[in-house]
Amino acid sequence: MDGTSQPVELLVAIDRDGPHTLGAQIEGQLRAAIRTGALKPGAEIPSTRDLARQLGISRRVAVEAYAQLAAEGYLAMRQGARPRVSETAANAPATPDAPAPPRPPRFDFRPSFPDVSAFPRAAWLKSVKTAMNTLTDAELGYGNPNGDEILRIQLADYLGRVRGVVADAERVIITNGYGQAQGLVCQALRARGATRIAVEDPSNTEQLEVALRAGLEPVRVPVDELGLQVSELPEDVAAVIVTPAHQHPTGVVLAPERRTHLLAWLRDHEAIAIEDDYDAEYRYDRAAVGALQGLEPERVVYAGSASKTLAPALRLGWLVVPQALVEPIRREKYLADQGTSRIEQHAFADFIARGELDRHLRRMRARYRTRRDTLVEALANELPQARIKGIAAGLHVTVELPDGHDERAIKEAALAERIRFNVLGDYDAAGPPTLLLGYGALPESAIAAGVRELARLIH
Ligand SMILES: Cc1ncc(COP(=O)(O)O)c(C=O)c1O
Known part of the structure; x- marks a missing residue:
């Protein structure tokens, strides 16, 4: 032996x-x-x-x-x-x-983090089980790179119902999150001869990098209180990336007159918009404005993600694209990875079909709304000189401080106390000193305590 x-x-x-x-x-x-x-x-x-x-x-x-x-x-x-x-x-x-790993923050106010502790594990597990029991042997092989019909049908229905997206399953493409989705669209546009793409200023710096890697030159176009300044769009861009429902990171909404102007501009310039609808499920004061895509489906590529609604770990995103882009993007997705995990796709389809996504969103909307209220109230009490900008939506608030504050120094001092958040400079943007405080992943008691400590540092 x-x-x-x-x-x-x-x-x-x-x-x-x-x-x-x-x-x-x-x-x-x-x-x-x-x-x-x-x-x-x-x-x-x-x-x-x-x-x-x-x-x-x-x-x-x-x-x-x-x-x-x-x-x-x-x-x-x-x-x-x-x-x-x-x-x-x-x-x-x-x-x-x-190097020793940094100690985790005591108060993690980074924007964009949902409360993953509320991930509906049991309901998801049930959907994974159903997927494993129903997937045929053939479905364990390579599939349509654009995704399995079972999920494309569910998403087309969900997006039409919840976001006013004009979608039929043929135009839905399943991706590994928004990051991949943007890259695929940029590559497909480049292959069709596009050279420049407009991005909002400020916006996530990764957006610029993704465009650059696809061979497109990103051009930054300023955002003000009414959203993207459409009149500032350069004549020669083939596409423009926008976050109309809740601008990231300023938190403003694209004003109705700007929406109309943008759609007219796209038609006049034969350009397309990429609508990053990353957190539109979370609007707390009224119903969210419908997706821009619903008004001009042949000129708007709609992009969504499960990262805010469920968890970033799923790496699930989707596109609804104009007819002319279905095949070019299918080719890019095929070359990138031959398609997103089919087991995960089938589980997600079951999860939506059983009403679990709606149920989870209803629960999370109430939770985030309370957290946002707590944060806004704590800021009013502890930092009355700060101005909260943007609409009651998403998972973070934009906090403008009076001139004379140094956002970078505040961020560094807070980090030393293990309080983490973003500042406007993290988006390569200039402007008044601004903090971006996420509240998604913090319970109410921690929000109040964290703001108290932060205010003490700022004072
Ligand atoms: C502006 C914006 N768009 C999209 C996403 C979602 O990206 P992904 O689906 O790749 O996780 C995020 C996530 O933080 C975001 O901040």
């Missing part, structure tokens, strides 16, 4: 015609793997019986090779247990001291 019943695989290649004996080859390769750290101290290796079977050699050769390595101190052999690399084996060059 020198092993357990579970086989362990090990990469050893033997050359029967080579100059060295089989035993010497096994010894040499194991010794090298242990020295370089490919095999770590304590790692299990196959029993001599398993190794002999894997390599098609006599067991005696394996026994002798292991005995030699044990004698040299590389292997630890114990009767009845699987052989292991010795804990004291001199291996792996010492790795340079890795």
Whole structure:
């Protein structure tokens, strides 16, 4: 007995015609793997019986090779247990001291974080189980790169109902989050000859990088209290990325006259908009404005994501695209990864069909609304000189401080106290000193306590 019943695989290649004996080859390769750290101290290796079977050699050769390595101190052999690399084996060059991981924030006010502690685990698990019970063998192969029809139908229905998106399943494309979705659209536009794309200023800096990597030159167009300044759009951009329902990060909504102006501009310039509808499910004071896409489906690419509604870990996003872009984007998605996980897609389709997404959103909307109210009230009490901008929506508030405050210095001082948030400068933008405080992931008591500490620092 020198092993357990579970086989362990090990990469050893033997050359029967080579100059060295089989035993010497096994010894040499194991010794090298242990020295370089490919095999770590304590790692299990196959029993001599398993190794002999894997390599098609006599067991005696394996026994002798292991005995030699044990004698040299590389292997630890114990009767009845699987052989292991010795804990004291001199291996792996010492790795340079890795910096200690930063301690987690005490108050994490970073915008864009939903409350993942409320993720509906049981309901999701049920949907995954249903997916595993109903997926056919054929559906465990490669599928349509644009996504499985079962989910595209559910999303087309959900988006039409909740966001006024004009969608039929043929135009829905499932992606690994918004980040991938934007890249796919940019690549498809570049392939059709586009060279420049407008992005909101301020906006997430990743948007610019994604455009650049797709070969498009991003051009920043300013946002004011009414949203994107459409009159500032350069004549030669082929597309413009907007967050009309809740501008990220300023929190303003694209005003009705600007919406009309933008749609007219797109028609006049034969351009398209990419509508990033990242958190429109969360509007607290009234019903959210419908998606821009619903007014001009052939000129607007609609983009949504499960990152705010459920959890970023799902990496699930979707596009609803003009007819002319369905095939070009399918090609890009095929080349990128041949499609998003089909198991996850089927689970999500079941989750929507059973009404779980609606139920979860109803619960979370109430929770976030209370958190937002708590934050706004705490700010009014502790920082009365601050001005809260933007609409009652999403997962963060935009807090403008009077001139003379240094947002960067405030951020650094707060970080030293393990209070984390973003400032306008994080979006490469200039403007009055502005803090972006997310409230999604913090319970009410922590919001009040965190604002109190933050106010003390600012004072
Ligand atoms: C403006 C904006 N759009 C989209 C997203 C969602 O991105 P993803 O779906 O890649 O997680 C985020 C997430 O933070 C965001 O801030």
